[in-house]
Amino acid sequence: MKEELTDRQKEILDFIQQYTFVNGFPPTYREIGKHFNISSTFGVKRHIYALVKKGHLTNESKTSRTLSIIDEGLNKSRQVLDNIVGLPIVGRVAAGYPLLAEENIEGNMMIDSSLLSSKIGCFGLKVRGDSMINAGILENDLVIVSPQKEAINGDIVVALLHDEATMKKFEIRENKIYLVPENEKYKPIEVDNVEEFSIIGKVIGVFRTYN
Amino acid sequence: MKEELTDRQKEILDFIQQYTFVNGFPPTYREIGKHFNISSTFGVKRHIYALVKKGHLTNESKTSRTLSIIDEGLNKSRQVLDNIVGLPIVGRVAAGYPLLAEENIEGNMMIDSSLLSSKIGCFGLKVRGDSMINAGILENDLVIVSPQKEAINGDIVVALLHDEATMKKFEIRENKIYLVPENEKYKPIEVDNVEEFSIIGKVIGVFRTYN
């Protein structure tokens, strides 16, 4: 794709790249010329033309400072960025607080959006306790929560019950809501007072690291 | 340092940032105006002035397309990139094959390096079977493997035994190597022939998604 450059062309390409990096915008022909002691813009222009023709540079708009270096590295970073979502890691889930209030954010994680089915508004939450151990969710795991108010049978949800946050399996039996732990040590919780119960979101992912 | 922006100013800053990111050079006043239906360059100029005064933008040279965003914005994308590592997802682990041969790669995932202790040479592996269920690793989970030849007691390792890949807990008792499943259904495997045994790597992370 990209053809070989002459030494001079390479120098000029490097200058454009560095200038752009430092300043945040590309140089004009005259600025390039000044740097290389090329007094005529035409001399510069022919170098640019060569760089464009050889596939190292873009110069589409004819107006000033519109040189753009074609760099797979940079493009890659753009593509990568598109697929990356940043999730806040929430320290505590409490009633009354806006969940993502700044004081609740413990950190951030970046994750490939292809690993998540939904990506809007998700956040990470560190697991406390071992009540979901049989579902493969251990203490200190990081669960990824997709905020939603409803749930269906079998969903693992993060919910507020009596102003306390828990993560359990959501089940409805005979019109009663149960929060079912996945650990023989604990018993299902029957939600008696629906007023004091609300679903924060559904667990859509689990992440754990060793050491 | 940076003062609060009005909504409009925020919009315009965002546009400049995005434009610059996409094109490789910043927009002109008229381009900004066109995007926001501001017909006069002066209207745009005052926004720019405000952004500069509030410390979000640089506009030193008076010539065209010389806006430069001060924010971590651009830097952020670089910083973010630095923290992102791309892991190949390996379909099968087999003897004799170079592990990361192209035909073995099923996909890629991006992940925040802060979530990983080690980041060199790691790869993702889809879990088959339920032998590690008590360690919270379920079938179809994606484990992140750090390649290494050695292991210590208690490590969860991916290993080749008789040309077959397994994931088990690594244990040495009385000079014998055992591969211990974390599931009552299965019995520990004693490694009798060390010749036919090799450790691929250590599991340093687990990732799972629901639905």
Added chain:
DNA sequence: CATAATAGTGTCCTTTTGTTCACTGCAATA
């Protein structure tokens, strides 16, 4: 109510910038 602060219009002006053209010099090469 008066006063800022923010937001926008339209016009005119000057500078910057890219474009074009004709011409020169040099080195490699067929």
Added chain:
DNA sequence: TATTGCAGTGAACAAAAGGACACTATTATG
């Protein structure tokens, strides 16, 4: 030797872009 490709000069020109000014409209606030 003639040709080709690269590199540069100098001047003249039109388009693009930023700057300035006077004026209007809206909204919040003391």
